[in-house]
Amino acid sequence: MEVSRSNIDRGYAWVILAAAFTLQLMAGILVYSPGVMNIAVLEEIENDLTKTSWIGSANFGACTLLGPVAGLIQAKAGSRVAAMLGAALTLTGMTVASFCKTTFGLVLTYGLVSGFGVCLACNVVGVVTGKYFSKRHETAFGVCIAGGGLGLFVAGPLVRYLLSQYNLSGTLLILGAIEFHMCVAGVTLRPLRKEQAQGVTESRNDQREDTATDRGYIDRLLESNVCKVFMSFRVLKHIGFLIYNVSIMLWALGEAAAVFHLPYYAQQKGSSPDQAATLFTAMGVGSVFSRLAAGIMASDSKIPYLTLHTGFTGISGIVLLLFPLYSHTYTTQLVFGSLFGTYSQGMNTLVGPIVLTLVALEEIPVAYGFAFFFQGIGYILGPPAASWIYKLSGVYDFTYVFAGSSMVLSSMLAAAVGVVRRKDLQRMDALTPDVQQRDVKY
Structure with missing residues (x-):
């Protein structure tokens, strides 16, 4: 129905x-x-x-x-x-x-x-x-x-x-x-x-009716497998989009390492298994607020998406880097869970809107695929990379130094996207001269 x-x-x-x-x-x-x-x-x-x-x-x-x-x-x-x-x-x-x-x-x-x-x-x-x-x-x-x-x-x-x-x-x-x-x-x-x-x-x-012919032509081209393969690689020529993909890969790398190792790390610091599990509850409270707030803020045309992403990742990285200094009690671990949940989860809401601002309209489906792919690389490498660091060093604190450093570097790269975006848009105009560009914020 x-x-x-x-x-x-x-x-x-x-x-x-x-x-x-x-x-x-x-x-x-x-x-x-x-x-x-x-x-x-x-x-x-x-x-x-x-x-x-x-x-x-x-x-x-x-x-x-x-x-x-x-x-x-x-x-x-x-x-x-x-x-x-x-x-x-x-x-x-x-x-x-x-x-x-x-x-x-x-x-x-x-x-x-x-x-x-x-x-x-x-x-x-x-x-x-x-x-x-x-x-x-x-x-x-x-x-x-x-x-x-x-x-x-x-x-x-x-x-x-x-x-x-x-x-x-x-x-x-x-x-x-x-x-x-x-x-x-x-x-x-x-x-x-x-x-x-x-x-x-x-x-x-907000497309005009007179661009329908151009869009239909593009859609027919996309039906060709050869064109799809070409589009898949062409989207990576947008320097801003490529940098953003590396940024979200590092964000996912740090987040996955931090979240996966949190219960075991908390137990190593003296918390009980039940206490370690409740750290996710504290993180969840901040996460719900962060995701909702990011969606509301993203709907305001005066607030750039990339500014939100840069701020969220940068603060999350600092919270992770400092965690070993205050991780010795259950109370301070709860503080960490609340802070990290509040600042690390808002980026999930921003991936879609940011991708929309970085590529042409006809490239969006391919661009989403690449964004998720790069994010997946970070998620799949984060936990074992942190475990390997712990195994080599014997110091569990270094896993959070690694996670925090990844987040901070992600923030720096996200800030760089705004710097190169204008040149990237000019390149996009050259590649798709007949497609009307969106009025977007960045």
Whole structure:
């Protein structure tokens, strides 16, 4: 059943918003659970931090590296089918993981299979929000992304409670059943009529009617596989976009390292396993606020997206760098969780708007794929890189020095994007001279 045009920014759009929020909530619970789960893996499966860190690394990485594949599936099958498929894959991965007795098996099931299920759900969130919201798009996207912050809030205490009651195998099985609720949210994703969905996109981009012929010509060109390959590489010629990709890779590198190692690091500093798990709750409170606030601020034309991103990453890096100096008590660890959650999670809301400002309209689908790919590289390398540093040095504090340094460097590169952006836009004009440029902020 399709939904009428009258539901844009109102009516059934609120149902879609609730469904997208739920999908993001379920994704957040699973993505932020490996850090707490890793303590049980070390106790029950293999006592090697470097090897077990690949479980969370694979889960983090699959959520982003496989973004282009998820987008292709969604384009062919639709948002409803993609969300339900994601739920089924997550349930399957977690169920099989509950029977695994090796680290490698958990990497494949808990990491890759379930991670790809979450990837499908996250991809759906961004697409359906864009279809149902036009005037309130940034704010609506911020609300959806806040679901991931709530997942961070829930993940630590929930997983710790399940581990205390059912051990690792039972926890994986029950968590898979909880994640399968993504299927319920997916059922509600009724599509807009094609001509009406197209109208929403056109109104948001504020395109004139006389450019329709040029856009149709570009769309026909994109149907060619040769053109698609060319476009994939051409988008990286925008220097600003390339620098931004490296920036978000370093951001993801630092965030993944910090979040994954937090529970075990806190225990090394004297906190109990239950106390270490509640640090995610403190982080989740700040995360929900940060994601919502970033969406609201991004909707203000006077506040540049890149300025927000630079500030968020820079402050997050400083918080990480200083953490070893005040990590010796549970109270100060809670302070860290609140601060890091508040400043590190707002960037998730800004990825979409920033990409829109850095590339031409016809390059956006390819650009999103590259952004998620670079982010995935950071997520998949962060936890094992930090574990390797700890293994070589024997000083766990260095893992947070590494994470903080990555974040600070990410902030510097984000600031550099604004400096080179004007030249990058001139290059974009030369490549696509007949395409009307968007009036964007930076």
